[in-house]
Amino acid sequence: MDDFKNLEEISKKIRRNILIMLNKSGSGHSGGSLSIVDILVSLYFGGIMNYNAKNPNWEDRDRLVLSKGHACPALYATLAEAGYFDKELLWTLRKLGSPLQGHPDSKKLPGIEASTGSLGNGIAQAVGIALAAKVLKKKYKVFCIVGDGEMQEGLVYEALMAAGHYKLSNLIIIVDNNGLQIDGQVSDVMNVYPLKEKFEAFNFRVHEISGHVYNNIIDTLTTAKRNVISPTAVIARTVKGMGVSFMANRVEYHGVAPTDEELKKALEELK
Amino acid sequence: MEKKATREAYGKALVDIGKNELVVALDADLSGSTKSADFKKVYPNRFFNMGIAESNMVDVAAGMALSGLKPYASSFAVFVTGRAFEPIRQSICYPNLHVVLCGSHSGISVGEDGGSHQAIVDISLMRSLPNMKVIVPADYKETYAAVKASLDMEGPVYIRTSRAKSPVFTNSDNFELGKAQILKEGQDATIIACGMMSYLALEAAELLKKDNINLEVINSASVKPLDEDTVYNSAKKTGRVFTVEEHSIIDGLGSAVCEFLSEHHPVFVHKIGMEDVFGESGTKDDLFCKFGFTKEAVAQRIKDKLNG
The missing domain is CATH 3.40.50.920 (Rossmann fold)
Structure with missing residues (x-):
């Protein structure tokens, strides 16, 4: 339990940094960044991913592809916390010349495995990275976070088909199932549910969990890493805007940054 | 004069550069036509049929390039450049990854398949993308040389081949990018x-x-x-x-x-x-x-x- 207490502290720090960076940049995606923080903290600080922040290109490292690239403030804050780069860089988000681009750019920032943002392309690249491990006889795992709204992109299903076909047991897809997208509720805009059955139809092993309960996330991802038969999908039920009361489950905060006033209130809540 | 299709040269060159164990070939259910099947025969473990799903094929190639492999992805020119344009833009050209795309059956010389299958805007699409190199070889010999040379090029490359046989007339033993x-x-x-x-x-x-x-x-x-x-x-x-x-x-x-x-x-x-x-x-x-x-x-x- 002490460990989880520690993870909770880290997640608060990351959430605070996300809100500060978004406020400083004046634009960016608040809601979807906050919803994946506990997943990222589990991956990077919960003993799930093997990585070396001082040697980001270490060839045996586990990879994380953030297919829902618009949530990159959460990844940037996590990578900074993990020691990939100086935290001061966080405050340059979206500014001219910054390696912290509006959507992740693998050429500009250490720790970014793939350039993503145009939805559906990240998950398909993750399939390629997982398939490459088979050619190169590497044991690394590939984690990929997709949005539930992203599941509307047809390319996602091409990627799932290939992952199932090639039995990519080193691939673990995590769905950030916060139920909201820019134009409203995912089920209203274009219903993607049921998700579980869709993954199963492509020969994935599927777990449904809460995306904010550490022992749940860590146990499931540990199990997923042991799967040698099939790719794994973890459908993580999350709350968009998690951690900030007035942003939680509010679609209005999908693509906007907090104002100075909102930042003050939010930081108070995340003390 | 001897006549040979440029797509035949793609298959032959792919087999020859396949000696490099990092070379992998991908196709979207047209490997017999694009001639990537020649590679499959020799290196079955490094050939990946991605099915009729060109967008995913290109993204998978990008992921492989990110992992240190040298991917060659082929399909008909009309599909690989058209259907997969978005992954080419986002996942290959934007991060400037070394992925070689081969579009076969280009132009109207593909013939009977008709206008829906004739790539007449593929050069345009590929040329417009930053970082992309566009190579349209004149004959079998130049295609072979270009495919071989592409292994040591940097960033994304598009090579356009044809279905029809055409005269082999160049003396292009070595292909040099940017040289006419x-x-x-x-x-x-x-x-x-x-x-x-x-x-x-x-x-x-x-x-x-x-x-x-x-x-x-x-x-x-x-x-x-x-x-x-x-x-x-x-x-x-x-x-x-x-x-x-x-x-x-x-x-x-x-x-x-x-x-x-x-x-x-x-x-x-x-x-x-x-x-x-x-x-x-x-x-x-x-x-x-x-x-x-x-x-x-x-x-x-x-x-x-x-x-x-």
């Missing part, structure tokens, strides 16, 4: 061509000798980057330029030549190609007749323009 070859020297006008149109340009130039028109003929397989020096020097010498390509006259080789010359040495340029229309079903020869890709038609057009 002067196939024939002349002083009255210049023809710049690519793909199987380069040989047609030579034949048209031969015909025009009878009219005392002495054309310079340039094979510009490297559409991007363009060999600016060769284009500049020839335009300066002859003062009039024609381009011939089995592609739309919008945004292909002709446009690349115009963009360069209009700024550096403005001269008369006339583009010969598909004139903003789609093709249709028919044999290659019938289609070439209908759309003006015969030596007689090209020669006549050049003569008319030079006399007009």
